[in-house]
Amino acid sequence: MASGKTGKKTWFARKLREWSIAFCENMTNLPEHKFGQFSSSLLSDEDVAGAIHLHLQGLGKWVSANQIARYVRTPEFQARLRVKRNISVRTAQRWMKKMGYRWKKEPKGMYSDGHERADVVNYRQNVFLPQWRDYEASARHWQADASFEEVDHECRMRLFMSDNLDCRPYTIWRQDESIFYANDRRTTRWVHESETAKIRAKGEGASDMIGDFVSPEYGWLRSKRLNVRGEFDDARVLLKPGKKREGYQTTETILAQVTRAMNILDRDYTEDRHVFAYDNATIHTARAPDALSALGMTLGPSNNFNKSNGVYVHMRDATFRDGSAQVLYQANGTTFKGLKVLIQERRAKGHDLPDPDSINPITKKKYLVQCGGSGAFKCRTTMDTKCCLRKMMYSEPDFKNQMSILEEHCQKRGYGVLFFPKFHPELNFIEQCWGYAKRIYRMYPESTSEDDLRANLLDAVASVPIESMRRFATRSSRFGDAYFRGLNGAEAAWANKKYRGHRTLPPSYEEDLREAKTKWPAWKLGPTQK
Incomplete structure (x- = not known):
């Protein structure tokens, strides 16, 4: 009756019965309120909250309530912050919510793979x-x-x-x-409780x-x-x-x-x-088949240079620094001159290039056609632009600034x-x-x-x-x-x-x-x- 009239639940009715029986047995046994006697949360201490927050940051993004509970139990933490009691995992979970953590999917941002390469x-x-x-x-x-x-x-x-x-x-x-x-x-919507799983297309x-x-x-x-x-x-x-x-x-x-x-x-x-x-x-970014490229250039004359899709393509003329054209082929128009001749022609035009027959000051050996042997440039990521003959030619302005076929178009x-x-x-x-x-x-x-x-x-x-x-x-x-x-x-x-x-x-x-x-x-x- 008391719970119905006061709007309280059955718990309050049971407490009234307990208090009444206790009073009948001992008239000095009166119920007392406990307002103001409850202990406050440890997390209300700014020093404690700050120490826990810093500890979680040091652990990275994969943190858990168990780690907070274990950290509070450590003698160093209790001695430094004068804490005398431990906490349960359930308390640690409530603390994480108070500190702004939520158990949910990790927020997605932009991809950064390769950004700092x-x-x-x-x-x-x-x-x-x-x-x-x-x-x-x-x-x-x-x-x-x-x-x-x-x-x-x-x-x-x-x-x-x-x-x-x-x-x-x-x-x-x-x-x-x-x-x-x-x-x-979309897969997220309001689903009625009567709905069951349905067959759906795979893929x-x-x-x-x-x-x-x-x-x-x-x-x-x-x-x-x-x-x-x-x-x-x-x-x-x-x-x-x-x-x-x-x-x-x-x-x-x-x-x-x-x-x-x-x-x-x-x-x-x-x-x-x-x-x-x-x-x-x-x-x-693809370049035209006849675009300037040092990749695959041979040391000496060659009739098999610059093959594209099974067909040998005549590469366009290069450009000296004075603006004049440098023909890459011999007088017959089909034989490639070779890197050695091309570099010597550029040296005669004032290009700052070493003699291809000289000794590399770094390796103390004669200049190679390409560092690391044949194939793709294995030295293209190095800062040295004169480590090998192909890199020398590749680093020349007319080769380096060769536009793609889309840019030219x-x-x-x-x-x-x-x-x-x-x-x-x-x-x-x-x-x-x-x-x-x-x-x-x-x-x-x-x-x-x-x-x-x-x-x-x-x-x-x-x-x-x-x-x-x-x-x-x-x-x-x-x-x-x-x-x-x-x-x-x-x-x-x-x-x-x-x-x-x-x-x-x-x-x-x-x-x-x-x-x-x-x-x-x-x-x-x-x-x-x-």
């Missing part, structure tokens, strides 16, 4: 970023709300001084491909690949006028990948795609200058080409556009029809809003600025999250970074940190 860092810092920043200096910028931000560029100021100066803004078109799968569907199912160009200024590359079919022209590539289907992208299909893109830009986007940005993949029509560093998808915001589209795609009803797969794919890609694209582009620019300032992959990811919405890092980033490292001692400085 020496050759990748060298290309990123000394080749890609200087070019990228030059283009961005004359490109449109976007505010945090994806609205246009008018910027006064030095190039625009020079417009009044020279009528011949092209001060049109740059538009950087990012290119990439992505594959959509028929069985790629990812049929696939469809899409390749396209995108920019934060205009979105997906499309013509501004309708064609004769009443449609907008595009440079999009749709392909059913697979050896037994329509194959895969090749250098030839990449050239055909960029040609269509340049045709659209020449016709409808003449108010801008345009640059194409590609991933550093082989089909993008675009340059003929006045378009620039950039290649992102390897392992750096965060610099190409089209990756986030694909992610946005796939999230929408997973919401469509399941279907085994390949026609439905393609229709859903196109609808999902078209659903990516221009405002999101501009925010994605701002995020990529922020990563680029972080790398330019000397941050490594992990530090750049921290800065991108810290200064979300900014296109570049603020002047206070160094102080904020030091403070972050102070709070998290386990976070080590990267090799590229200044």
Whole structure:
């Protein structure tokens, strides 16, 4: 009755009965409240909490409540912090929650494999970023709300001084491909208790690949006028990948795609200058069969030099430093002169190269054709550019600056080409556009029809809003600025999250970074940190 009237549970009724019986037996036995008599948690002591937090940081990311319980039991901990009792594993679990730890899947961030590899860092810092920043200096910028931000560029100021100066803004078109799968569907939803497991298809199912160009200024590359079919022209590539289907992208299909893109830009986007940005993949960076290459060059004359796909290809002429042409073949036009003759000709033209017949000052032996013998360059990662004859020729400006067939193709029509560093998808915001589209795609009803797969794919890609694209582009620019300032992959990811919405890092980033490292001692400085 008491529990029903007071709204208390049966526990309170039982306590009343116990108190009544105890009072009847001894009238001095009165129940007393214990408010204010409970002991506080050890974790309320800041010194104890700080010591445990530091201990967990030192253990790395794989920590457990058992480790806290064992650490509290150690004589060193109890003596230093004047703790006299141990704790249970259940108490340690409650402590971890109070300290901000949660038992869940590890949050996913960007991949950093290869970010700090020496050759990748060298290309990123000394080749890609200087070019990228030059283009961005004359490109449109976007505010945090994806609205246009008018910027006064030095190039625009020079417009009044020279009528011949092209001060049109740059538009950087990012290119990439992505594959959509028929069985790629969302798996998290509200499930009724009456539902049981159902039979489902094994594997990812049929696939469809899409390749396209995108920019934060205009979105997906499309013509501004309708064609004769009443449609907008595009440079999009749709392909059913697979050896037994329509194959895969090749250098030839990449050239055909960029040609269509340049045709659209020449016709409808003449108010801008345009640059194409590609991933550093082989089909993008492949060179023409007759392109300059020191790989495979023989020491002396040869009639079997530069074989491509079973056919001997006549390599184009090289260039001396004075701008004149260096013919690589003898008077008959078929016999390769050989490295020894080519280097001697360059020495006669003033090139700073050692005599191929002299002694290598490092090895104290005669110069080899290639370090380590025949095959691929085994010395290409070394800093010495004169360790062998092939490396000497490979390091010459005309060989070193040999463009890919894609660059040559675009340059003929006045378009620039950039290649992102390897392992750096965060610099190409089209990756986030694909992610946005796939999230929408997973919401469509399941279907085994390949026609439905393609229709859903196109609808999902078209659903990516221009405002999101501009925010994605701002995020990529922020990563680029972080790398330019000397941050490594992990530090750049921290800065991108810290200064979300900014296109570049603020002047206070160094102080904020030091403070972050102070709070998290386990976070080590990267090799590229200044």
